[in-house]
Amino acid sequence: MGFTLDVGVKAPDFTLKGVDGKMHSLADYADRKAVVVIVSCNHCPTVIQYEDRMIQIQKDYAGKGVQLIVINGNETDGHPTDDFAHMVQRAKERGFDFPYLRDDTQEVVRAYGAVRTPEVFLLGPDRTLVYHGRIDDNPDDPKRVRRHDLRVALDEVLAGKPVSVPKTPSIGCTVKWWGKDPHWMPDA
Amino acid sequence: MLEPKRSAPLDEKQARERAERLASRYVERGPYRLNPDPVTVEHVLVGLARNLARHGRPYCPCREVKGDPAEDRTNICPCPQHHADIARDGVCECGIFVSAEYAAAHQVGTQTEKEA
Numbered sequence: 001m002g003f004t005l006d007v008g009v010k011a012p013d014f015t016l017k018g019v020d021g022k023m024h025s026l027a028d029y030a031d032r033k034a035v036v037v038i039v040s041c042n043h044c045p046t047v048i049q050y051e052d053r054m055i056q057i058q059k060d061y062a063g064k065g066v067q068l069i070v071i072n073g074n075e076t077d078g079h080p081t082d083d084f085a086h087m088v089q090r091a092k093e094r095g096f097d098f099p100y101l102r103d104d105t106q107e108v109v110r111a112y113g114a115v116r117t118p119e120v121f122l123l124g125p126d127r128t129l130v131y132h133g134r135i136d137d138n139p140d141d142p143k144r145v146r147r148h149d150l151r152v153a154l155d156e157v158l159a160g161k162p163v164s165v166p167k168t169p170s171i172g173c174t175v176k177w178w179g180k181d182p183h184w185m186p187d188a
Numbered sequence: 189m190l191e192p193k194r195s196a197p198l199d200e201k202q203a204r205e206r207a208e209r210l211a212s213r214y215v216e217r218g219p220y221r222l223n224p225d226p227v228t229v230e231h232v233l234v235g236l237a238r239n240l241a242r243h244g245r246p247y248c249p250c251r252e253v254k255g256d257p258a259e260d261r262t263n264i265c266p267c268p269q270h271h272a273d274i275a276r277d278g279v280c281e282c283g284i285f286v287s288a289e290y291a292a293a294h295q296v297g298t299q300t301e302k303e304a
Contacts, residue, residue, distance in 0.1 A: 044250070045235065045249060045250070046231065046250075116283075137227045138227070138230075139231050140230075140231060140234045140235075169225040169227065169228060169294070171225075171227060171228050171231050171283070172250075173250040173281075174250070174281055182281075184276075185273070185277040185279070185281070186277075
C-alpha cells in the first residue's frame with residue numbers, strides 16, 4: 001500500500017472539530033448513501049477557485065443522500081491563514097453548507113494520504129473509497145469544464161454502478177506538513 | 189544586490205504565450221518533462237500567465253506573492269527548489285515539471301485506471 005488510500009479500501013473513521021464548534025465523525029453520517037471527504041485548506045488559490053463548486057455540489061446532492069466533509073490539516077506556522085480562526089471566518093464569508101473540520105495533528109489527512117488541496121475521497125455506501133482525485137478537469141474556468149469527475153462518480157455511485165474512472169490526478173497546492181519543508185511531498 | 193529589471197506589463201495573450209514559451213523551452217533544454225496530466229499543466233500555465241500579467245514575473249502559482257522582491261524572487265518559475273522537489277518526489281511542487289521516470293509512470297489514461 002502506498003501513501004494514499006487505495007480505491008476499494010475502507011476509509012478510516014475520524015472525529016474532528018468543525019467551524020461550528022461541534023465535533024464531527026465520519027460515523028455521524030452513516031445514513032448517507034455517499035460521503036465526499038475533501039482535503040482542503042484556506043490559502044491555496046486552487047481551493048479558492050473550487051469553493052463555489054463545492055458549495056453547489058453539496059446543494060445539488062444533499063437531497064440525494066450525499067454529504068460533503070471538508071478537512072483542513074495544513075500546518076499553520078508557515079501558513080497562518082489556514083488556522084482554525086481563519087477557517088471559521090472563511091466558512092462564514094463564503095456560506096459553506098458542509099462541515100469544515102480542522103485536523104491539527106494531521107492524523108486524518110495522513111490516514112487518507114492526501115497530497116494536494118483540494119483532493120477528493122468519495123466513499124460509497126459501505127464507506128470504501130470509490131473515487132479519488134480532482135473535482136473536475138478545469139480549476140480555472142467552471143464554464144469550460146469538460147468532465148465533472150466528482151459529479152460523474154457520484155451519479156454512478158447513487159445509481160449503484162461501479163465508478164467508471166475511479167482515479168484522476170489531484171490538482172492544487174501540496175498539503176503543508178508540520179516539521180517538513182513547504183515543498184515536501186510524500187511518495188504517493 | 190540589484191533587483192533585476194522587471195518586464196513591462198503584459199496583456200493576457202502575451203502573458204499566456206510567454207508562460208507557454210517558458211515551460212516548453214525549459215523542458216526542451218533540460219532533463220525534465222512536462223507533467224503528463226494536461227489538466228495540471230494547463231492549470232499551472234494559467235497561474236503563471238496570471239502572475240506575469242499582474243506582476244510582470246512568472247511567480248509560481250501555488251505560492252503567495254508577498255510583495256517583497258527578495259522573498260518573491262525565490263518563487264519565480266522554475267523556482268530554485270524544483271530540482272530538489274523533482275529529485276525527491278519526481279514532480280515539482282506546482283506539478284508542471286516532472287522527471288522522465290515520473291512521466292513514464294503517470295501516463296494519464298493508462299496508469300491511473302490500471303491502478304484503480
